[in-house]
Amino acid sequence: MTTESPSPIKARHPAADAIAMFFKNIPAVVALIVLTAIILAGIFGPIFYAADPYDMVWAPFSPPGEEGFIFGTDYLGRDLFAGILHGARVSLLVGLSAAAMTVFIGVTIGALAGFFQGWVEEVLMRITEFFQVLPTLLFSMVIVALFGASLPVITLAIGLVSWPAVARITRAEFLSIRQLEYVTASRASGMKPFGLMFSIILPNAAPPIIVQTALMVGSAILFEAGLSFLGLTDPNVVSWGQIIGSNRPYILDAGYTVTLPGVAIFITVLCLSLIGDGLNDALNPKLRQR
Amino acid sequence: MNTPLLSVENLKVRFPVKRGLPWKAAQYVHAVDDVSFDIQRGETLGLVGESGSGKTTTALAVAKLINSWEGVVKLNGTDFFSLDKESLRLERANIQFIFQDPYSSLNPRLTAERIVSEPLRQLKNLSKKELAESVDDIFDAVGLRPEQKKLFPHQFSGGQRQRIGIARAIISKPQLVICDEPVSALDVAVQAQILNLLRDLQKRFNLTYLFISHDLGVVQHMCDRIAVMYMGKIVEFSNRMELFNSPQHPYTQALLSAVPSVDRKRRERVQRIVLSGDPPDPLNPVPGCHFAARCPSVDESIGCLKKFPPLDTVSESHQVACYRFKR
Numbered sequence: 202m203t204t205e206s207p208s209p210i211k212a213r214h215p216a217a218d219a220i221a222m223f224f225k226n227i228p229a230v231v232a233l234i235v236l237t238a239i240i241l242a243g244i245f246g247p248i249f250y251a252a253d254p255y256d257m258v259w260a261p262f263s264p265p266g267e268e269g270f271i272f273g274t275d276y277l278g279r280d281l282f283a284g285i286l287h288g289a290r291v292s293l294l295v296g297l298s299a300a301a302m303t304v305f306i307g308v309t310i311g312a313l314a315g316f317f318q319g320w321v322e323e324v325l326m327r328i329t330e331f332f333q334v335l336p337t338l339l340f341s342m343v344i345v346a347l348f349g350a351s352l353p354v355i356t357l358a359i360g361l362v363s364w365p366a367v368a369r370i371t372r373a374e375f376l377s378i379r380q381l382e383y384v385t386a387s388r389a390s391g392m393k394p395f396g397l398m399f400s401i402i403l404p405n406a407a408p409p410i411i412v413q414t415a416l417m418v419g420s421a422i423l424f425e426a427g428l429s430f431l432g433l434t435d436p437n438v439v440s441w442g443q444i445i446g447s448n449r450p451y452i453l454d455a456g457y458t459v460t461l462p463g464v465a466i467f468i469t470v471l472c473l474s475l476i477g478d479g480l481n482d483a484l485n486p487k488l489r490q491r
Numbered sequence: 492m493n494t495p496l497l498s499v500e501n502l503k504v505r506f507p508v509k510r511g512l513p514w515k516a517a518q519y520v521h522a523v524d525d526v527s528f529d530i531q532r533g534e535t536l537g538l539v540g541e542s543g544s545g546k547t548t549t550a551l552a553v554a555k556l557i558n559s560w561e562g563v564v565k566l567n568g569t570d571f572f573s574l575d576k577e578s579l580r581l582e583r584a585n586i587q588f589i590f591q592d593p594y595s596s597l598n599p600r601l602t603a604e605r606i607v608s609e610p611l612r613q614l615k616n617l618s619k620k621e622l623a624e625s626v627d628d629i630f631d632a633v634g635l636r637p638e639q640k641k642l643f644p645h646q647f648s649g650g651q652r653q654r655i656g657i658a659r660a661i662i663s664k665p666q667l668v669i670c671d672e673p674v675s676a677l678d679v680a681v682q683a684q685i686l687n688l689l690r691d692l693q694k695r696f697n698l699t700y701l702f703i704s705h706d707l708g709v710v711q712h713m714c715d716r717i718a719v720m721y722m723g724k725i726v727e728f729s730n731r732m733e734l735f736n737s738p739q740h741p742y743t744q745a746l747l748s749a750v751p752s753v754d755r756k757r758r759e760r761v762q763r764i765v766l767s768g769d770p771p772d773p774l775n776p777v778p779g780c781h782f783a784a785r786c787p788s789v790d791e792s793i794g795c796l797k798k799f800p801p802l803d804t805v806s807e808s809h810q811v812a813c814y815r816f817k818r
Binding site: 213 | 517551592598610
């Protein structure tokens with residue numbers, strides 16, 4: 202029988218351990234703080250620093266710090282700091298919504314393929330492979346060129362080229378979890394297929410998907426920057442990549458106009474990678490002792 | 492004799508194995524090959540055999556947790572297999588399963604309470620209060636404390652986890668509980684507790700068990716009747732006393748001779764039968780007796796290598812599938 206003394210044990214959700222583990226990882230926590238600051242700057246910055254990034258406010262190419270413009274001005278005399286603040290909003294928004302879309306498509310397809318198997322899996326995985334072998338940059342450029350350079354189209358283009366990775370991870374997790382006994386037990390308890398998929402298997406398959414998502418936000422931001430650099434962007438909204446792209450010809454005369462938005466991208470993506478790494482260590486404790 | 496609670500007729504389970512080119516015909520592993528048995532209300536039927544003999548597959552197929560190739564399973568006289576999806580789902584309340592591994596059989600993300608109450612949530616329409624009462628009762632019945640309801644599986648020991656598994660299996664008041672090696676993953680001290688718990692629950696809730704094990708000691712302790720399986724076939728079927736006192740099939744004899752004993756007299760009396768050879772390849776079943784390749788008394792002249800022997804009656808409650816017995 203229950204032999205140990207009846208001292209009340211507190212219920213500890215398995216996720217609580219993961220969160221505790223994450224907060225022990227100092228680089229990941231620092232990255233989380235920095236990223237939070239960047240997100241807050243993206244959301245509230247334009248309200249407090251109400252300068253229009255398209256206004257010509259001063260002489261072109263005035264270096265950082267001059268005349269109160271802390272990041273200086275670009276080749277048209279526009280305030281670079283305002284550009285980076287406004288750009289943060291756009292870059293993060295594109296990154297997050299592209300990642301959300303990636304996860305939505307990838308998880309749906311991967312879950313269906315891994316759960317139902319048979320011909321469903323065959324068909325869905327062939328489709329996934331089709332998208333996976335497309336040259337990503339070229340394919341997204343074609344989409345943007347066809348449907349016009351607006352933020353929703355760019356988000357869609359990034360989402361469409363990056364979901365196969367998530368679909369494959371989800372399928373692999375579903376394949377291994379669906380044959381565990383607790384899934385059979387739930388089936389014996391009379392649970393219906395969609396209940397099994399979404400309330401039993403998916404929560405247990407979540408850790409690697411969450412890690413992949415964090416990394417996906419970073420790569421979506423990079424992707425958006427790449428497309429904007431090539432000029433495939435909405436000309437009416439500022440993004441970091443677009444600032445770099447438009448100032449590109451003056452890189453030798455005024456390096457800071459390219460470097461500063463580049464640094465912003467670098468820091469954001471680095472933070473996302475560190476957070477993704479931290480999540481990976483926290484959520485997959487078995488891999489931790491490397 | 493009244494209708495048995497469960498009757499299994501000619502159950503076959505085959506798994507396709509695809510090798511080579513996709514248009515080549517699939518080969519099949521004959522995991523369960525023409526198995527029939529009955530279980531009476533309130534009794535415990537044991538299913539013993541070595542690893543890979545098809546015990547667990549039989550159990551999963553009986554509960555329709557995997558698809559069978561052929562065969563009929565009747566619960567209370569009604570065909571369990573031919574039910575439509577929704578009726579089958581609801582009927583699952585009557586056939587419940589206790590799993591072998593208490594670690595992988597509990598969802599790590601749900602509380603004990605939630606795991607135990609799952610069958611009721613899915614299969615019965617109960618109010619919150621009734622649900623809570625049922626959970627309290629069943630926690631008490633399996634020897635778990637009420638304050639453990641909110642804990643997660645990783646906070647329990649192996650024995651306690653198996654208690655949660657048992658609670659989940661009996662909360663819907665099933666008629667048949669399939670115990671798939673419920674104690675083989677536990678250490679010996681805990682095994683005894685769990686076996687006694689299962690027996691207590693059987694009396695208290697009038698349960699019928701299909702009890703799977705490879706441990707003959709456990710089977711002797713738990714079961715009224717025993718079916719011995721070898722390579723997907725039932726080779727001997729008997730009540731407990733007769734099986735342990737006068738086993739007829741050479742495989743059963745070998746199995747029983749391998750049971751260690753502390754009784755010196757018994758040790759001297761029973762000669763250890765050591766089997767040589769390997770079980771046959773399940774992909775290409777041999778035409779004759781599946782055991783022929785390892786059988787110490789195989790005899791070609793009586794047909795051991797031609798056809799699998801039918802179950803012969805030894806006594807009213809004892810059947811054996813061996814040609815040697817007839818002579």
